[in-house]
Amino acid sequence: MHSGADEKTDAASFAEEALRRYPLTGVQVEHLADSFNTIYRIRSLEGDFALRVGPADGIHRAGAGEAETGWTAQLDRAGLAVPCVVRTTDGADTVIAPDRSWRATLLTWLPGTPVPVPPTRRDIEDLGELSARLHEAAPSTATLPRGVLDARDPFAFVVPVALSTAPEPHHALLGRGEDVAREAVAELWATADEPPRVIHFDLTPRNVVRMPDGGLGAIDFQDMAWGHRAHDIAHSLFGATRGEWSVAALEAFRAGYSRHAPWPAVDEAHLRRLFVARRVSMINLTLALRRPGHDETLARHLAALAAALDAL
Structure with missing residues (x-):
């Protein structure tokens, strides 16, 4: 397994290779952030x-x-501030390394500024408003579109279910969490009063920017899923509060959301159980990927899961 430093070096080398596939000149590369992906700002004569x-x-x-390319283009046409996928000179939406170790996607730049952490009440209200606008722009669809995650699965991401690989003392806690997660998601699909649609699935303060006109723009559509509005809202609130349930955050988000769309038929208790589902999914992802620093991440998630289950 590569160290974090090795991964950064490998990603930077591939970034230089990938950029040769695009019709850009006078290119300057600035490293911006690392998470599951590494993000670079690209300055060029073309923009x-x-x-x-x-x-x-x-x-x-x-x-x-392909799904991200089509969906962001549709949202852009609807007047929402989103980054659109830029195709290579030969028309590809993604550049894959010859050894299939890395992939790169070039997106248009949104000229905004990050939302502060923790977000203000206004930020959370505006996040709710943006969530509603995205939902209103998403037509319902009766079948799972190609390329998007399936939100019927509480783990959603295409990784093995790895909860059993956690240290044995945590198995009972994770078993309780998995039961709550599966029940919460199944209930949402069984009782929803509207068809599913494509949802962002990670519309959190770290995935929006404050635009020059004062509104919010949405970024990072890689985790798009086929699911219900309430599930998307739960993920947004989870991100806005770093997984800590907050009635004040719920009220602010709902106030912003209601400016553009009716609130879905979901109560506070169900949203709290969807919080648990999100936490369990993050734990499973941590265990499946085992990226650098995963022990600290796992410990933090396990403590938060225990507190959330006790509060239900």
Whole structure:
């Protein structure tokens, strides 16, 4: 397994290779962030762009690049501030390394500024408003579109269920968490009063920017899923509060959301159980990927899961 430093070096080398596939001149590369992916800001004579570099085997479904390309283009036409996928000179939506170790996607640049952490009440209200606008722009669809995650699965990402690989003392806690997660997601699909649609699935403060006109723009559509609005809302609130349930955050988000769309038929208790589902999914992803620093991440998630289950 590569160290974090080795991964950064490999990603940077591949970023340079990938950029040769695009019709850009006078290119300057600035490293911006690392998470599952590494993000670079690309300045060129043709304009500014964002380059996303991540593992080619990934955690998403086949066709994810095509789905992101089509969906962001549709949202852009609807007047929403989103980054659109830029195709290579030969028309590809993604660049794959010859050894299939890395993939890169070039996106148009949104000229905004990050939302502070923790977000203000106004930020959370505006996040709710943006969530509603995205939902209103997404037509319902009776079948799972190619390339998007399936939100019927509480783990969603295309990785093995790895909860049993956690240290044995945590098995009972994770078993309780998995039961709550599966029941919460199944109940959502069984009782929803509307068809599913494509949802962002990770619309959190770290995946929005404050635009020059004062509104919010959405970024990072890689985790798009086929699911219900309430599930998307739960993920947004989870991200806005770092997984800590907050009535004040719920009220602010709902106030913003209701400016553009009716609130879905979901109560607070169900949203709290969807919080648990999100936490369990993050734990499973941590265990399946075992990236550098995963022990600390796992310990933090396990403590938070125990507290959340006790509060139900």
